[in-house]
Amino acid sequence: MRGWKPAPHVLLLLPAFVVLAAVVIVPLLLSLYSSFTPFRLTRPETIYEFIGLRNYIRLFADREFWAAFGRTVLLLTVALNVEMVLGLFLALLVEKATRGQRLLRTIMMFPMMFSPILVGFQFKFMFNDNIGLVNNALQSLGLTDQAIPWLIDGKLAFTSILIAEVWSSTSVFAIFILAGLMAMPKEPLEAAKVDGCTPWQSFRYVTWPFIMPFAYIAMTIRSLDIARAYDIVKIMTDGGPAKRTEILWTLISRTAYSDARMGLANAMAYVAILLSILFTVMFFRQLAKARQQIGAEW
Amino acid sequence: MDENQANRIKRALLKTGHLIGLFIAMAIICLPGLWIVLSSLRPTVEIMAKPPVWIPQSLSFDAYIAMFSGVGQGGIPVLDYFRNSLIISVTSTVIALAVGMAGGYAFARYQFRGKSAIFLGFMLTRTVPGIALSLPLFFVYAKLGIIDTHFGLILAYVALNVPFTIWLIDGFFRQVPRDLAEAAQIDGCTRWQAFWQVEFPLARSGIASAGIFAFLISWNEFALASQLTRSTNSKTLPVGLLDYTAEFTIDWRGMCALAVVMIIPALTLTFIVQKHLVSGLTSGAVKG
Numbered sequence: 001m002r003g004w005k006p007a008p009h010v011l012l013l014l015p016a017f018v019v020l021a022a023v024v025i026v027p028l029l030l031s032l033y034s035s036f037t038p039f040r041l042t043r044p045e046t047i048y049e050f051i052g053l054r055n056y057i058r059l060f061a062d063r064e065f066w067a068a069f070g071r072t073v074l075l076l077t078v079a080l081n082v083e084m085v086l087g088l089f090l091a092l093l094v095e096k097a098t099r100g101q102r103l104l105r106t107i108m109m110f111p112m113m114f115s116p117i118l119v120g121f122q123f124k125f126m127f128n129d130n131i132g133l134v135n136n137a138l139q140s141l142g143l144t145d146q147a148i149p150w151l152i153d154g155k156l157a158f159t160s161i162l163i164a165e166v167w168s169s170t171s172v173f174a175i176f177i178l179a180g181l182m183a184m185p186k187e188p189l190e191a192a193k194v195d196g197c198t199p200w201q202s203f204r205y206v207t208w209p210f211i212m213p214f215a216y217i218a219m220t221i222r223s224l225d226i227a228r229a230y231d232i233v234k235i236m237t238d239g240g241p242a243k244r245t246e247i248l249w250t251l252i253s254r255t256a257y258s259d260a261r262m263g264l265a266n267a268m269a270y271v272a273i274l275l276s277i278l279f280t281v282m283f284f285r286q287l288a289k290a291r292q293q294i295g296a297e298w
Numbered sequence: 299m300d301e302n303q304a305n306r307i308k309r310a311l312l313k314t315g316h317l318i319g320l321f322i323a324m325a326i327i328c329l330p331g332l333w334i335v336l337s338s339l340r341p342t343v344e345i346m347a348k349p350p351v352w353i354p355q356s357l358s359f360d361a362y363i364a365m366f367s368g369v370g371q372g373g374i375p376v377l378d379y380f381r382n383s384l385i386i387s388v389t390s391t392v393i394a395l396a397v398g399m400a401g402g403y404a405f406a407r408y409q410f411r412g413k414s415a416i417f418l419g420f421m422l423t424r425t426v427p428g429i430a431l432s433l434p435l436f437f438v439y440a441k442l443g444i445i446d447t448h449f450g451l452i453l454a455y456v457a458l459n460v461p462f463t464i465w466l467i468d469g470f471f472r473q474v475p476r477d478l479a480e481a482a483q484i485d486g487c488t489r490w491q492a493f494w495q496v497e498f499p500l501a502r503s504g505i506a507s508a509g510i511f512a513f514l515i516s517w518n519e520f521a522l523a524s525q526l527t528r529s530t531n532s533k534t535l536p537v538g539l540l541d542y543t544a545e546f547t548i549d550w551r552g553m554c555a556l557a558v559v560m561i562i563p564a565l566t567l568t569f570i571v572q573k574h575l576v577s578g579l580t581s582g583a584v585k586g
Contacts, residue, residue, distance in 0.1 A: 008489075012404035015397040016420065016460050023457030024423045027434035034434070093320050104320070106569065110327050113564040115518025117536040118557050122330045125337070125550060133333055136350035167330070220421075224461075227427030231520040235540065249429045249521075256433050257525065269430035276425040284418065 028273075031266040039263035041256075046263075055267040064243065065251065065268065071158070072248040072272075076226060076279070079165045083222070084215060086166065087173025094174070095181045105178070111171045116228040120235035123164035127151050127236075154244030157237050161245060164232050173218045180214030181207070209290075216287035223279040227272075248272045331561070338362070338554035345550050361555035376556060378530040379538035386448055386534060387516040390455035394512045397456065398463025399505065403493070405464065406471035417464075424461040428521030436525050446528040454522050459512040466511065470504030471497065507571035514564055535560050 035055055039047045059065050094104045114122070126133040127150035138144050151157050184207065192202040230249035233239065239246035239254065246254075252272060256265035337345055339357040365376045405417060435454060436445070444450035474497050482492040498505075520536040527533045535556070542553045 007408075007410070009404040009408035009410050012400040012408075013416070014400075016401040016464060019397060019453075019457050019460055020420065020423050023435070023454055024426060024431065027431065027438055028426065030438065031430075031434035034437070089319075090323055093316065093323060096316055097320060104324070107324050107327060109568060110331065113514070113561060113568045114331070115520065115536055115560065115564070117518070117520045117539060118560060121539060121553060121557060122334055125554070126330060126333065130348070131346055131350075131550070140350060140352070167326070171327070224421065224424045226425070227429065227521065230427065230429050231536075234520075234524075249427055252433070253429050253521075253525075256436075262433060262437070266433055269427075269433055272430050273426050276427055277422055280422065280425045281418075284421070 031269060034263055035266035035270055037263045039261075039266075041260040041262055051263075055264050058264065059267055059271070064246070067243075068246045068248050068251045069271070069275075071246065072275070075158075075162065075165070075229065075247060079162060079169070079229075080219065080222065082162075082166050083170045083173050084219070086170045087218070088177055088215070090170065090174040091177035091181060094178055105175075108171050108174055108178075111168050112175075114168060116168065116231035117235055119164050119168040120232040123160060123167070123232075124151065124236045127160045151237055152241055154241055157241065157245045161229075161233055161236055164236065165229055168228075168232070169222060172222055173215065176214045176218040176221075177211050180211035183214075184210050213287060213290040216283055216290055219283040220280065220287055223276070223283050226276055226279060248275070334554045334557050338551060338558050340551065342549075342551050361551045362559075365552065365555055365559070374538065374541045374552070375530050376535075376538060376559070379533050379535045380559070382448065382527075382530075382532050383517060383534040386451050386455065386532070387513050389448070390452045390459065390516050391509050391513040393452070393456045394459035394463050395505065395509045397460050398467050398508065398512075401460070401464040402467025402469075403471055405468040407476070417468075420461045420464060424458070428458075428519070429525075432522050432525040435522070439526060445526055446531050448532055450526055451523060451532055451534070454526065455516040455519065458519065458522075459515055462515070463508045463512055466508035467501070467505055470501040470508070473504070474500045510567045510571045514567060517560075517564060 034047055036052060037047050037049050038051055038055075090108065094101065094108060097104055111119070127135075129135055129147045129149045129152060132150070134150065135147050138148065149156065150160050188206050188210075189202055192206050197205070227249055229247065230253075233245060233247055233250055234253075237245045239250040248268065249272060252265050252268045255261050255268060336354065338361050339359070340354050341356060341358070341360075344351045344355065365374075401420075405413065431454075439445045439450050444453075478496050478500070479489075479492040482496045483489060487495060517534075518536060519534075523534045523537050524540070527537055539553065539556055539560070542549050542556070
C-alpha cells in the first residue's frame with residue numbers, strides 16, 4: 001500500500017464518518033435488528049430469538065400507540081405553523097423598530113438559550129394550579145376565582161405544552177426571518193412602490209418570496225431536533241394525566257425503560273425516526289426549491 | 299388639509315400600535331425567565347403564599363448558598379453535576395470542533411461525487427430523536443461497560459454535534475475567498491500552512507461560534523443523558539434538575555436557583571456569538 005494516498009476530502013471526512021458510524025449508524029442497525037426480537041432488558045437471551053414482524057404488527061394494532069402518534073404529529077404541525085406565523089410577526093415588528101434594534105434582537109434570542117428541560121420546568125412552575133404565576137395572575141385580576149387545572153386536565157395540559165413549545169422556538173423563526181429581511185435588497189421594494197403596489201402586495205410578492213428560504217432554514221433546523229419536545233413533555237406532565245399528553249417519545253422511553261420491553265420500543269423508535277426524517281427531508285427540499293426560485297429572480 | 303390630518307392620525311396610530319405590539323412581545327419573552335430569577339431569591343413561604351404575594355418582601359441568596367455548600371439542600375449534589383456538565387460539554391465540544399473543521403473544510407473547498415447526498419446524510423443522522431438513539435446506545439454501552447462514565451456521554455455528544463458544526467463551519471469557510479489560500483500557495487506555502495496561516499484566522503470567529511453552539515447543545519442535552527447516566531459519576535445538570543421533582547414535595551426555590559445556574563453560562567455564551575450564528579447558518583441560503 002506504500003505510495004497510495006487517498007484524496008484529501010476523503011481523509012478530511014473520515015473522522016466524521018467514523019464517529020457517526022460508531023455512535024449513530026451501527027447502534028441504529030442494532031436497534032433495527034432488535035425490533036425483530038422480543039428483547040427484554042431483564043432477559044438478555046431473548047435478543048437471539050427472531051420473531052419477524054410481530055412487534056410491528058402489534059404496534060399497528062395498538063390504539064395507544066396510534067393515539068400517541070397522532071398527538072405527536074398534531075403537536076408538531078400546530079407548533080411549527082404557529083411558530084412560523086408568530087416568528088414572522090416578531091421579525092417584522094423588530095425590523096420596523098427605528099431605535100434599540102440591537103437590544104431587541106438580543107432579547108429575541110433569549111428563549112433560544114433555555115434548554116428544553118428548563119423551558120419545561122419553567123412552564124410547569126408557571127402553570128402550577130396552586131402557586132403558578134398564571135393562575136395567581138388570573139385570580140388577582142378577578143378573571144376567575146377557581147384554580148384552573150392547567151396541567152391536570154388533559155386538553156389544558158396539551159395546550160400548556162404547546163404554549164411552552166411555541167415560546168421556546170418562535171425566536172428561531174424570528175431570527176432567521178429577520179436575517180432575511182435585513183439581507184434583502186431595497187431596490188425591488190422601491191420599484192414595487194413606484195409601480196403602485198399596495199403595502200400588502202409588495203409584502204406578498206416581493207418580500208415574502210425573498211424571506212422564504214430563510215424561513216425554511218429555520219424549519220430545517222427545527223425539524224433536525226424536533227424531538228426536543230420530549231424534554232418539555234417529560235418534565236411538564238410525563239405523558240400524564242392518564243396518558244392524555246403521551247407523545248411518541250415519552251411512550252418509547254416508558255416502554256423501553258419502565259416496562260423493559262426493548263424490542264417493542266425499538267420498533268416504535270423506528271417509526272419515530274422515520275417521522276423525523278420525513279419532516280426534515282420535506283423542509284430540506286422546500287429549502288432547495290425556494291433557493292432556486294430566488295436564484296432565478298435575483 | 300383634511301386628508302393630511304387623517305394621514306397624520308393614521309400614522310400616529312400605526313406607530314403606537316407598533317410600539318405596543320413590540321412591548322407585549324418582549325414582555326412575553328422576558329417574563330418567564332425573570333419570574334424564575336425572582337423566585338430563586340424569595341423565601342419558600344412567599345412562593346407558596348395564598349393569596350399570592352406580588353411584591354417581594356425579602357430577597358436573599360439562601361438557595362444558592364445551600365446549593366453550593368456541600369451536598370446542598372435535599373441531598374442533591376449540585377457541585378458534582380456542575381463539574382460533570384462542564385467536563386463533558388467542554389471535551390465533546392473540542393473534539394466535535396476538530397472533526398467538524400475537517401469535514402466543513404472538505405465540503406467548502408473540494409468538489410467530489412455525491413457531495414450533497416453525503417451532506418444530507420450527515421444531517422439526517424441528527425434527526426434521530428435522542429430517546430430513540432438512547433435505546434441501542436444503552437445496550438451497547440452496557441455491554442462495553444461505559445454506562446455512567448464521562449467517556450460514554452462525550453462520545454455520544456460528539457456524534458450529536460458533528461453534523462451542526464460541519465454545517466456551520468462549511469458556511470464560514472465558504473465566506474473566505476478561495477483565492478487567498480491559492481495566493482499563499484503560490485507564494486510558497488504548503489496547503490497545510492496556507493490553511494493555518496490564511497484561511498483559519500479569517501474563519502476563526504465563526505468557528506468559535508460553532509464551538510459555542512456545540513457547547514450549548516451538550517450543556518442542555520437531556521434525553522440521552524437521562525438514560526446513559528446513573529450516579530454522581532456522570533450525571534449532568536439537566537438530569538440533576540429532575541432530582542428535585544422526584545422528591546415528594548417539589549422544592550421550587552431550589553429548582554429555580556439551579557435553573558438560574560444552568561442558564562447563566564448559556565446566556566453569556568449566546569450573547570457573545572449571536573451575530574456569527576445567524577450569518578453562519580444562513581450563508582448558504584441565497585448563494586446556494
